Amino acid sequence: MASIFQTRKGGRWTAQVNLDGKRRSKTFTHKRDAQRWARQEEAQQDTTGTVRAALSDVVFNDVIEAYLDEFGDKASRSKLGTITHISELIGRTPLPDLTVNRFREFAKMRRAEGAGPATIGQDMSYIHTVLKHGGAIAEVDTGAALGAYQSARAILSASGGVSRPTERDRRPTDAELVALRNQWAKRRRVVPMWDITRFAICTAMRLSEICRIRWDDLDVETRTVIIRDRKHPRSKIGNDQTVPLLVGPVVIDGQPVDPMELVLAQRRTDPEIFPHDSRTVSTSFTRGVAACGISDLRFHDLRHDGVSRLFEDGYQIEQVSLVSGHQDWSQLRRYTNLKAESLHR
Numbered sequence: 001m002a003s004i005f006q007t008r009k010g011g012r013w014t015a016q017v018n019l020d021g022k023r024r025s026k027t028f029t030h031k032r033d034a035q036r037w038a039r040q041e042e043a044q045q046d047t048t049g050t051v052r053a054a055l056s057d058v059v060f061n062d063v064i065e066a067y068l069d070e071f072g073d074k075a076s077r078s079k080l081g082t083i084t085h086i087s088e089l090i091g092r093t094p095l096p097d098l099t100v101n102r103f104r105e106f107a108k109m110r111r112a113e114g115a116g117p118a119t120i121g122q123d124m125s126y127i128h129t130v131l132k133h134g135g136a137i138a139e140v141d142t143g144a145a146l147g148a149y150q151s152a153r154a155i156l157s158a159s160g161g162v163s164r165p166t167e168r169d170r171r172p173t174d175a176e177l178v179a180l181r182n183q184w185a186k187r188r189r190v191v192p193m194w195d196i197t198r199f200a201i202c203t204a205m206r207l208s209e210i211c212r213i214r215w216d217d218l219d220v221e222t223r224t225v226i227i228r229d230r231k232h233p234r235s236k237i238g239n240d241q242t243v244p245l246l247v248g249p250v251v252i253d254g255q256p257v258d259p260m261e262l263v264l265a266q267r268r269t270d271p272e273i274f275p276h277d278s279r280t281v282s283t284s285f286t287r288g289v290a291a292c293g294i295s296d297l298r299f300h301d302l303r304h305d306g307v308s309r310l311f312e313d314g315y316q317i318e319q320v321s322l323v324s325g326h327q328d329w330s331q332l333r334r335y336t337n338l339k340a341e342s343l344h345r
Helices: 031-046 060-074 077-090 100-112 117-138 143-159 174-184 193-203 259-264 278-291 301-312 317-324 329-335
Strands: 003-006 013-019 022-028 224-227 241-244
Touching (some): 003 031, 022 031, 031 060, 031 117, 060 077, 077 100, 077 117, 100 117, 100 143, 117 143, 174 193, 174 278, 193 259, 193 278, 193 301, 301 317, 317 329
Antiparallel strands (some): 003 013, 224 241
């Protein structure tokens, strides 16, 4: 059996195998590379019957580590937290033991912690992603585990153990936005929360997109900005989109909001227009909402609000999709929560 260990804290990984009574070792930068080399060495000897590479030596955490090593820096804080918790609950399980019953036990553990069917469904989706991509990266066969996952998911869906998230229709009221403005105005802040909040509604951008747009991608004359690598269901890298900075649809406390004015009001000290960590902005927004006593309002609800305001202002679906970035027009339905009074002409 191979041994995998770090030479020093935070250092390189060494793989060590015993073949025909002889010890061989090799050092790598990444743990997954050390594991891959060890499996290859053992598998090579397996053809002669000397050493048998056992899949049972691989636990789910090995696949999780391979996945995070490749994609961890691209994942959201929420996704990383969920995968970490999955690791804590079933990460030590050998791959052959990731059976239908093991996945159902995981769902039961999450229910005992208070998670609902939608949350468990999201957890299960992350498990599928890690098994599919992490297994390929680590070069281990996760086919049996993926088959068990599909069966377990079907059972849980039929029994109501997992479900799709309910579509939110939460939009901030004018009074809530004014309350947030007043709350943030009480003391000087490094992050211009009120500017970012209004910009989010005007552009219907995701928070990660807002914190990523650059001065170089701004065209003042055409009132447009390029969003680089915008979220896409199949291909995010290279999915650059030019979006308009519209004035008119958003009116707060009786005042029309111009996103271009908000941009030009920022200090040009960094490549990014809003050079702030999206996690810091999200935390500040959540704290502001709590301080104002506002119930169940999230930053992403501003995107819902922005899309809805565009429809209420008379923009057509193809025009709204150009702003929001939706490739599938049918997906705009879940972001469109029109107010009844907006239909009066």
